[in-house]
Structures are given as C-alpha cells and as structure tokens.
Amino acid sequence: xxxxKIAVDCMGGDYAPEEIVKGCLLACRELEVLLYLxxxxxxxxxxxxxxxxxxxxxxxxxxxDDVVGMHEPASNVLKKKNSSLYVAGLLLRENKADGLVSAxxxxxxxxxxxxxxxxxxxxxxxAIGVALPNPKGRTVLIDVGANVDCKPKHLLQFAIIGHTYxxxxxxxxxxxxxxxxxxxxxxxxxxxxxxxxxLLKRSKLNFLGNAEGRDIYAGTFDVIVCDGFVGNxxxxxxxxxxxxxxxxxxxxxxxSLLAKIGALLIKPALNNFKKKxxxxxxxxxxxxxxxxxxxxxxxxxxxxAIKNAIRVANEFYLHHFNERLSEDxxxxxxxxxxx
Amino acid sequence: xxxxKIAVDCMGGDYAPEEIVKGCLLACRELEVLLYLxxxxxxxxxxxxxxxxxxxxxxxxxxxDDVVGMHEPASNVLKKKNSSLYVAGLLLRENKADGLVSAxxxxxxxxxxxxxxxxxxxxxxxAIGVALPNPKGRTVLIDVGANVDCKPKHLLQFAIIGHTYxxxxxxxxxxxxxxxxxxxxxxxxxxxxxxxxxLLKRSKLNFLGNAEGRDIYAGTFDVIVCDGFVGNxxxxxxxxxxxxxxxxxxxxxxxSLLAKIGALLIKPALNNFKKKxxxxxxxxxxxxxxxxxxxxxxxxxxxxAIKNAIRVANEFYLHHFNERLSEDxxxxxxxxxxx
Numbered sequence: 274x275x276x277x278k279i280a281v282d283c284m285g286g287d288y289a290p291e292e293i294v295k296g297c298l299l300a301c302r303e304l305e306v307l308l309y310l311x312x313x314x315x316x317x318x319x320x321x322x323x324x325x326x327x328x329x330x331x332x333x334x335x336x337x338d339d340v341v342g343m344h345e346p347a348s349n350v351l352k353k354k355n356s357s358l359y360v361a362g363l364l365l366r367e368n369k370a371d372g373l374v375s376a377x378x379x380x381x382x383x384x385x386x387x388x389x390x391x392x393x394x395x396x397x398x399x400a401i402g403v404a405l406p407n408p409k410g411r412t413v414l415i416d417v418g419a420n421v422d423c424k425p426k427h428l429l430q431f432a433i434i435g436h437t438y439x440x441x442x443x444x445x446x447x448x449x450x451x452x453x454x455x456x457x458x459x460x461x462x463x464x465x466x467x468x469x470x471x472l473l474k475r476s477k478l479n480f481l482g483n484a485e486g487r488d489i490y491a492g493t494f495d496v497i498v499c500d501g502f503v504g505n506x507x508x509x510x511x512x513x514x515x516x517x518x519x520x521x522x523x524x525x526x527x528x529s530l531l532a533k534i535g536a537l538l539i540k541p542a543l544n545n546f547k548k549k550x551x552x553x554x555x556x557x558x559x560x561x562x563x564x565x566x567x568x569x570x571x572x573x574x575x576x577x578a579i580k581n582a583i584r585v586a587n588e589f590y591l592h593h594f595n596e597r598l599s600e601d602x603x604x605x606x607x608x609x610x611x612x
Numbered sequence: 613x614x615x616x617k618i619a620v621d622c623m624g625g626d627y628a629p630e631e632i633v634k635g636c637l638l639a640c641r642e643l644e645v646l647l648y649l650x651x652x653x654x655x656x657x658x659x660x661x662x663x664x665x666x667x668x669x670x671x672x673x674x675x676x677d678d679v680v681g682m683h684e685p686a687s688n689v690l691k692k693k694n695s696s697l698y699v700a701g702l703l704l705r706e707n708k709a710d711g712l713v714s715a716x717x718x719x720x721x722x723x724x725x726x727x728x729x730x731x732x733x734x735x736x737x738x739a740i741g742v743a744l745p746n747p748k749g750r751t752v753l754i755d756v757g758a759n760v761d762c763k764p765k766h767l768l769q770f771a772i773i774g775h776t777y778x779x780x781x782x783x784x785x786x787x788x789x790x791x792x793x794x795x796x797x798x799x800x801x802x803x804x805x806x807x808x809x810x811l812l813k814r815s816k817l818n819f820l821g822n823a824e825g826r827d828i829y830a831g832t833f834d835v836i837v838c839d840g841f842v843g844n845x846x847x848x849x850x851x852x853x854x855x856x857x858x859x860x861x862x863x864x865x866x867x868s869l870l871a872k873i874g875a876l877l878i879k880p881a882l883n884n885f886k887k888k889x890x891x892x893x894x895x896x897x898x899x900x901x902x903x904x905x906x907x908x909x910x911x912x913x914x915x916x917a918i919k920n921a922i923r924v925a926n927e928f929y930l931h932h933f934n935e936r937l938s939e940d941x942x943x944x945x946x947x948x949x950x951x
Contacts, residue, residue, distance in 0.1 A: 380795075406856075406860070407856050408859045421803075454841075454845075455757060455760065455840070455841055455844040455845060456719075462760065462841065463761045463839075463841045464761050466841075485848050486845035486846065486847065486848025486852065487849065487851060488852070489853070490849065490852040491852050491855075499845075500802075502793075502794055503841070503845060505794040505825065506792055506824070506825035506838075506842060506846060507825065508825065509794075509824050509825025509826040510826065510828045510829065510846050510850065511825075511849065511850075512826060513825065513826035513827070513829040513830050514829045514854070515853070516829070516830075517745075517746050517829035518854065520747045521746075521747050522878075522882065525884045525885045528881065528884075529880065531877045532881040534874070535874040535875065535876065535877025535881075536877075538870045538874025539874035539875055539878065541868065541871065542864035542867065542868060542874075543861065545867075546857075546860050546864045549860065
C-alpha cells in the first residue's frame with residue numbers, strides 16, 4: 274500500500290525522546306502512515322517496547338547518534354551530519370520520506386527545510402504559515418519567521434502559498450487574502466507593502482486589499498501576508514500577551530474568595546477555549562513551499578502535539594499540497610512575474 | 613499663577629462634544645490647569661452650563677466652526693483651518709498652549725503634531741510611545757505608528773525618547789532598553805535592526821540588546837524600540853487578540869450554567885484587570901518629541917479618559933519633559949550621530 278512516510282526527529286524538543294516516541298505510537302495507531310523514528314536507536318527502542326504495540330513494520334527506527342541542542346546556532350545542523358534532525362532531513366532530500374516533524378531547535382529545523390530539503394521549483398522562498406484562531410474560524414498569517422528583508426515578489430508568493438494552504442488544508446473556499454498594513458486604503462503602509470499591493474492586485478487571488486493588525490484575530494480575512502520579521506514579532510507578542518493576560522487576571526482573582534470559586538466554575542470552559550487557541554494542539558506550524566512539508570512543533574510539544582503534527586504532515590501528502598501549490602503559483606501570479 | 617494651559621479638541625471623537633467637555637470639567641476640578649475648549653462655542657457652552665460649576669476662568673472656550681471627520685484623509689486637517697483640531701494645534705504653535713488632547717481622527721492628530729506643532733530642534737521625527745501593561749509594570753513600545761520606513765538614526769532617537777518617557781513620566785530609574793527583533797543574539801533580525809543595534813550599543817542608554825515579541829508583555833524591558841509599521845500592527849493585533857479571547861471564552865462559558873455562575877463571580881476581578889490593561893484609562897497615547905506634547909486618546913474616549921489624557925499632558929509640562937528630552941538626546945547619542 275502506498276502510505277505516506279513521515280520522518281520524525283525523535284531527539285528534538287524539551288521532552289525528547291520520551292514524548293516524541295509516544296506521539297509516534299499514537300499516530301501509528303490512528304493514521305495510515307509509516308514513520309521513520311530518527312535518533313538514538315537504543316533509547317527509542319526502549320520506549321517502544323515499554324509503551325507497547327503498534328504495527329511494527331510502520332515504525333522504522335533510523336539511528337542517528339548526534340543531536341542539535343535547543344540553543345545552538347541554527348546553522349550548526351548543516352555541520353552535524355549525524356544529528357537526528359539532519360538525518361531526518363536527508364530522508365526527505367533523498368525521496369525516502371514525504372514529510373518531516375520536529376519539536377527541536379526552530380531555527381535548525383528551518384535551516385534543514387530551506388537548505389537540505391530545499392524549495393519547490395516554483396517557489397523562491399518557503400514561508401511559515403500559522404493558522405491563528407478567531408471567533409469565526411482561523412486566519413493564516415504568513416510569513417511568521419522564515420524570511421526577513423523580503424521583496425514584493427516574495428510577498429506575492431507568500432500570499433499564494435497561504436491561499437493554497439487555506440484552501441487545501443483548512444478547507445476554505447476562495448480564501449480572502451489581505452496584506453498587513455497600517456491603514457485600510459491602498460497607498461497606506463511602508464514601501465514594501467505599497468509595492469506588493471500592486472502585484473497582489475494584478476494576481477488572480479481573491480485579494481481584498483490592506484488588512485490591519487486588528488484583522489488578524491477578527492476573522493475578516495482568511496490569509497494575511499506579511500514579511501517574516503513582522504509576522505514573527507506578532508506571533509510571539511500574541512503568545513506572550515495571552516500569558517500576561519492570564520497571569521494578571523489570576524492575580525486579581527486571588528484577591529477575593531468569591532472570584533476564586535468563580536474561577537473554579539469556569540475552568541472547564543477555559544480549557545475548551547485553550548484547546549481551540551492552542552496551535553500546538555492544532556498540529557504545529559508548517560514550512561510551506563519546501564519540496565516536502567516540514568512541520569515545526571513547539572519545543573514543549575507532548576505526545577498529542579506530535580501526533581497532531583504527524584496528522585498534518587499526512588494531510589499535506591493526501592491533499593497533494595505541493596502539486597496544488599505549484600499549479601497555483603503558475604496560475605495565480607500576474608503574468609509579468611516570472612519565477 | 614503659572615499653570616499649564618492645555619488645548620482640548622472638543623469636537624473630535626465618537627462622543628464629542630458631550631464626553632469631551634465633561635472630561636474637561638472633571639480635569640478642571642481635579643487639576644491645576646487652564647483648559648482651552650476648542651470647538652462649537654454654543655454647544656460647548658450649553659454643556660458647561662448644564663453640567664455646572666468649575667472655576668470659570670480656567671475654562672476658556674475657543675470657537676472653531678469646522679470639524680475633521682473620523683474617516684477623512686488625515687491630510688485634510690491642514691486645509692481645514694477652521695477645524696477644532698487645527699485651531700487647537702495653532703494654540704500650541706503660537707505658544708499659547710502647552711499641550712494638546714484630542715480623541716479625533718488619529719491620523720489627523722498626528723499630522724497636526726508633526727507638521728503644525730512640529731518637532732523639537734533635536735528630534736528628527738516625533739514618535740508615538742505606548743506604555744503597555746504587563747504583570748510586573750509597564751513597557752514602552754515606541755514607535756507605534758508615527759513613522760514607517762525608518763533609518764537606524766531614527767530608531768536610535770525613538771529609543772532615547774522612550775527612555776526619557778519611561779524615566780520622567782513613568783518614574784522608572786535607568787530604563788532597560790531593547791530593540792525588537794526575531795532572535796536574542798546580536799546579528800539576528802532584519803537589516804534595519806542590525807544597523808540600529810550597533811548605534812544603540814554605542815549610545816549611553818542602558819541597552820540590553822535584542823528584545824523578542826514575547827518580551828513585549830513579559831516585563832523584561834522598560835523600553836522596546838521598533839519602526840512605526842511594526843509597532844502599529846503589534847498594537848492593533850494585541851487589541852484585537854484581547855477582544856477575540858474574551859469573545860471565545862464567553863462563547864464557551866455560555867454552554868454551561870455553572871460556568872455562567874462562575875463568570876458572574878469573577879466579574880469584579882475581571883473589571884480590575886481591564887482597568888489596568890486599558891491604556892485609554894491610563895491617559896491616551898502621546899506623540900513624543902513634538903515641540904509640545906500631543907496626546908491622542910481613543911475615538912471612544914469617555915469623560916474619564918479625556919480627564920486622564922489632560923492629566924498626562926499636565927505631567928509632561930510639570931516634569932519639563934521636553935527639556936529633559938533635548939538634554940537626553942544630546943547626552944545619550946553616540947558622538948558620531950549629529951542631529
């Protein structure tokens with residue numbers, strides 16, 4: 274049977290290899306995938322034996338005796354050719370695997386995606402898209418950190434990549450695309466935005482014009498494009514704002530007994546909300562436009578988050594994401610933009 | 613007596629002139645200020661007479677029969693020379709007033725600040741600083757929208773302006789200054805950040821290096837500098853995230869009776885939190901580095917928010933903010949940066 278083969282970096286992440294391997298087991302039971310478990314063979318085998326059964330021929334251990342540390346410079350991975358991450362990347366490069374999941378050093382995973390796996394022929398720069406939650410659904414913010422100092426043609430491609438992601442993976446028909454700026458009208462924003470705007474306008478995307486910061490969590494766009502510097506600071510500021518808000522509310526709640534009781538009563542509702550808001554839960558963050566999908570999960574990823582990331586990698590394969598993306602780039606770009 | 617004179621644009625904002633004039637009355641009762649109430653004389657007088665007494669010689673109506681609409685292009689204000697906002701700006705330009713408060717069209721208020729009031733001699737570009745709340749206190753994010761396409765020397769000045777604001781107005785000794793980037797180490801970030809970093813390093817600021825998005829709400833820096841495009845989208849994304857989170861939690865709470873009761877019990881704690889988080893409550897957003905302080909409040913500002921903005925304008929005057937800022941720019945800039 275022609276099942277997708279996903280390489281999993283078992284040594285990356287705060288809870289590696291324990292939670293990573295458990296996540297592989299969960300995925301093996303729920304999904305029709307073959308997994309390459311890349312890392313320290315002995316440790317991986319111990320966990321597999323302890324945690325019990327799954328179809329063994331779908332869990333293939335690939336030994337790698339080195340590891341890229343969470344705080345090492347990203348470029349180290351290209352020198353550490355025996356690291357679990359590099360070996361996993363090599364499986365993609367050599368067409369032995371169809372996708373990669375890692376909870377390791379984000380910069381190093383990106384480096385592997387960009388330089389070892391490499392970009393699709395039609396894609397100049399792969400980009401990271403994240404499906405942020407809002408009361409009405411999800412909005413793809415792209416790029417959130419793979420590229421700084423972008424040119425308008427890059428933002429055009431990010432928009433198309435986001436479009437294909439929203440359409441094929443999130444199931445949104447005719448995604449509404451906007452470019453992040455600081456005013457609604459055409460002509461507002463910085464130089465990069467103004468020049469990209471005119472390219473986007475001439476594309477065949479469903480381009481609605483400028484989106485503002487307030488649109489990111491309002492559900493008014495399905496895809497919002499920005500350069501990776503801007504997207505990254507927004508993503509990280511959002512995470513930190515969420516935590517700060519919870520902590521500040523907690524401090525206020527501690528001051529009153531009634532409020533403490535109230536907090537207990539709304540806890541289940543809060544947990545439901547957290548589930549929706551947690552994009553680790555949702556399946557990690559994909560580097561899009563690489564020759565094979567590379568899914569980056571949070572360093573704190575647990576077994577369930579790893580399983581979800583494998584599910585997402587599987588979906589990319591089943592939906593023929595890369596074929597669709599190549600077509601969309603050819604069909605939706607303005608004529609004068611040659612790749 | 614030499615009391616500060618503040619010009620208030622009584623016709624700008626969603627609840628003008630009613631709430632604006634009431635805010636002036638609150639300020640007149642609490643603060644030793646003289647207020648110029650700029651706008652439709654008859655309407656302002658009616659509200660004053662209805663709302664009752666304050667020391668009348670400290671409430672001076674300055675008639676202006678035109679208004680800049682909330683959705684007009686910002687530059688219109690320079691043509692509408694009889695608009696309340698323009699007339700208020702003129703009072704600053706002509707040294708008749710020491711500060712300006714407006715809840716009107718943000719872009720138009722900025723335009724008045726930058727072009728009619730103008731920058732301090734030492735300041736190349738005034739910038740908007742906002743004191744964002746975090747569990748430990750406040751962090752000044754600057755610039756949040758006055759300047760796009762900045763150069764390193766501008767970011768250096770924004771940092772010094774933020775430093776002076778944190779020190780003189782927020783009372784923070786030796787403020788910890790960072791530059792917003794997408795990685796902790798020197799060398800990370802885009803071109804603008806890398807070049808600005810080296811200028812900041814050679815300044816006499818207490819410069820700690822790169823701040824990341826997650827630092828904005830973590831209390832790890834007192835001042836975080838960025839260009840106005842980035843700062844603006846972060847500010848607006850943060851507001852919208854806050855609202856989205858509340859709405860999504862509300863929807864979850866509605867599904868359970870116990871959770872509804874819990875929500876009632878924590879409401880007072882939530883309201884306390886909201887007060888801390890609401891920077892309108894805290895006194896609006898100042899355009900810093902203009903010859904006189906210009907305070908922009910939210911379009912939805914009520915009387916209390918207007919009063920707080922007047923209080924902030926008053927503090928700028930009492931703390932000799934502009935004198936301190938001019939000194940700091942001279943003393944803290946690296947030697948090779950000539951203004």
